[in-house]
Amino acid sequence: MQEFLQQMVNGLSLGAIYALIALGYTMVYGIIMLINFAHGDIMMVGAYIGFFAVAVLGTNIFVAMALAMVTCAVLGVVIEKVAYKPLRNSTRIAALITAIGVSLFLEYTTIFFLTPNQRVYPAEAFPVTNYHVMGLTLSSKDIFVFVSAVVLMIILQYIIKRTKTGKAMRAVSLDKEAAMLMGINVDKTISITFAIGSALAAAAGVMMGIYYNSINPLMGIIPGLKAFVAAVLGGIGIVPGAMVGGFVMGILETLVSGYGSSLYRDAVAFGVLIIILLIKPTGLFGKNTGEKV
Amino acid sequence: MLEVQEIDVYYGAIHALKKLSISVEEGSIVTLIGANGAGKTTTLKTISGLLRPRSGSIKFKNQELTNVPPEKIVGLGICHVPEGRRVFPSMTVMENLEMGAYLRKDKKQIAKDLETVFARFPRLKERQKQLAGTLSGGEQQMLAIGRALMANPQLLLMDEPSMGLAPLLVKEIFEIIKDINARGTTILLVEQNANMALSIADKAYVIETGEIVLQGTAQELMNSEQVKKAYLGG
Numbered sequence: 112m113q114e115f116l117q118q119m120v121n122g123l124s125l126g127a128i129y130a131l132i133a134l135g136y137t138m139v140y141g142i143i144m145l146i147n148f149a150h151g152d153i154m155m156v157g158a159y160i161g162f163f164a165v166a167v168l169g170t171n172i173f174v175a176m177a178l179a180m181v182t183c184a185v186l187g188v189v190i191e192k193v194a195y196k197p198l199r200n201s202t203r204i205a206a207l208i209t210a211i212g213v214s215l216f217l218e219y220t221t222i223f224f225l226t227p228n229q230r231v232y233p234a235e236a237f238p239v240t241n242y243h244v245m246g247l248t249l250s251s252k253d254i255f256v257f258v259s260a261v262v263l264m265i266i267l268q269y270i271i272k273r274t275k276t277g278k279a280m281r282a283v284s285l286d287k288e289a290a291m292l293m294g295i296n297v298d299k300t301i302s303i304t305f306a307i308g309s310a311l312a313a314a315a316g317v318m319m320g321i322y323y324n325s326i327n328p329l330m331g332i333i334p335g336l337k338a339f340v341a342a343v344l345g346g347i348g349i350v351p352g353a354m355v356g357g358f359v360m361g362i363l364e365t366l367v368s369g370y371g372s373s374l375y376r377d378a379v380a381f382g383v384l385i386i387i388l389l390i391k392p393t394g395l396f397g398k399n400t401g402e403k404v
Numbered sequence: 405m406l407e408v409q410e411i412d413v414y415y416g417a418i419h420a421l422k423k424l425s426i427s428v429e430e431g432s433i434v435t436l437i438g439a440n441g442a443g444k445t446t447t448l449k450t451i452s453g454l455l456r457p458r459s460g461s462i463k464f465k466n467q468e469l470t471n472v473p474p475e476k477i478v479g480l481g482i483c484h485v486p487e488g489r490r491v492f493p494s495m496t497v498m499e500n501l502e503m504g505a506y507l508r509k510d511k512k513q514i515a516k517d518l519e520t521v522f523a524r525f526p527r528l529k530e531r532q533k534q535l536a537g538t539l540s541g542g543e544q545q546m547l548a549i550g551r552a553l554m555a556n557p558q559l560l561l562m563d564e565p566s567m568g569l570a571p572l573l574v575k576e577i578f579e580i581i582k583d584i585n586a587r588g589t590t591i592l593l594v595e596q597n598a599n600m601a602l603s604i605a606d607k608a609y610v611i612e613t614g615e616i617v618l619q620g621t622a623q624e625l626m627n628s629e630q631v632k633k634a635y636l637g638g
Contacts (some may be wrong), residue, residue: 116606146466217420275502277508278495278499278502278503281495282492282495282503284489285492285493285494285495286492288454288486289490289492290489291411291453291454291474291485292452292454292474292483292486292490293478293506293507293551294475294476294478294506294507294555295475295506296473296475296502297475358503362506
């Protein structure tokens with residue numbers, strides 16, 4: 112039991128990271144029906160910016176995270192404007208292929224400039240202490256990752272539910288034409304969605320760096336895919352679904368690593384995807400509505 | 405107030421509106437009647453900027469609209485209640501109304517207009533926390549109208565407000581349109597229900613396959629043999 116609880120605790124911080132990435136996938140899908148396969152790579156860029164902020168500029172981890180979030184927000188908006196916007200009225204498969212192209216572009220540009228080598232996240236970025244509570248070991252980095260992810264998710268929920276911008280985002284995702292008739296600037300709203308999603312991915316990237324201690328230019332691929340599975344599990348396009356899906360995936364992964372073999376953890380993640388697609392393709396929170404006509 | 409002059413609109417290769425001209429005078433109710441597919445909705449969508457004419461001009465208070473983006477056109481005082489209501493289904497009634505006032509900054513006046521909308525549609529007030537998708541068809545139509553009024557429009561474009569509603573509700577909706585007009589909002593109304601539309605309009609146009617084939621005062625058209633035969637059921 113103790114062991115099980117410990118695994119759950121470990122899974123919570125990993126799940127929080129997946130949830131943050133999954134949110135970007137789901138928000139972008141909700142608003143322009145695109146699976147942004149470059150999303151995991153935006154997270155990678157965020158991890159690097161956080162790395163350089165700490166290692167070169169010597170900032171503390173919070174400043175590093177903020178810097179990564181702002182830079183990636185801009186990066187996300189630029190990617191949308193340059194790569195996706197011109198394809199908005201073309202087929203969805205065209206945009207999807209473009210997203211894969213953007214993904215490869217980010218990965219190999221990073222390799223070109225920064226070499227494909229691993230970089231160790233600077234230890235001074237986050238001093239690790241372990242706390243023992245009721246027989247469980249809580250590491251300060253797990254606590255940091257979990258708490259900051261939850262804070263970001265609460266802020267996001269506030270933006271979406273309460274602010275005018277958030278309501279406009281929901282309106283655009285429900286009915287673009289009707290939103291335009293309200294005077295909502297659809298292009299601007301889509302940009303804001305990319306900015307927010309990419310900023311969350313950047314935060315997740317910095318957390319990844321702290322969590323795994325090392326980063327590399329291809330680090331975004333597998334967590335990106337797992338977060339995508341998390342978004343589908345929760346119901347793609349549904350914000351609370353992405354959060355729940357992220358936590359489920361994180362906990363599942365640590366349980367598989369803890370009790371089975373860590374060799375199987377990726378297989379289990381994609382097994383989950385196959386099972387959802389077979390049983391409930393709309394995801395846990397999805398309604399069976401079909402495509403809008 | 406609104407001058408549409410000889411606009412040509414295409415959907416790909418289909419010539420949807422052919423040199424169509426209409427004018428709407430300030431304070432009036434103008435109706436555009438015609439069969440399904442004649443181009444009524446296309447006309448409204450072109451005025452509100454969702455579609456662009458290939459040629460011709462649309463002037464609102466002497467300002468050219470054909471190159472103004474739709475969200476700016478709303479800001480100029482034209483609000484479009486689209487066909488099929490198009491409320492935001494998974495947002496609450498209140499949030500839908502807030503979206504109507506999206507461009508406005510005058511909080512006090514918005515609160516006042518909200519009160520006016522609630523006074524006009526008490527059902528919306530009762531259901532303000534309910535999701536718009538759970539409302540009945542008539543309530544959704546009221547919400548769509550209320551949402552448009554929250555923009556405080558000078559010109560209201562209404563596309564088939566009676567569609568899919570029970571006869572009693574249709575009557576109520578037309579009473580509401582008359583009342584909105586009486587309080588100073590100009591209305592361009594598109595309808596298949598020609599009888600009802602002509603009964604409240606000042607001026608009317610008949611559209612067939614993208615062209616205006618008849619125009620005149622509502623009274624004139626109501627007495628026209630051609631209109632009686634084609635649109636008023638003999």
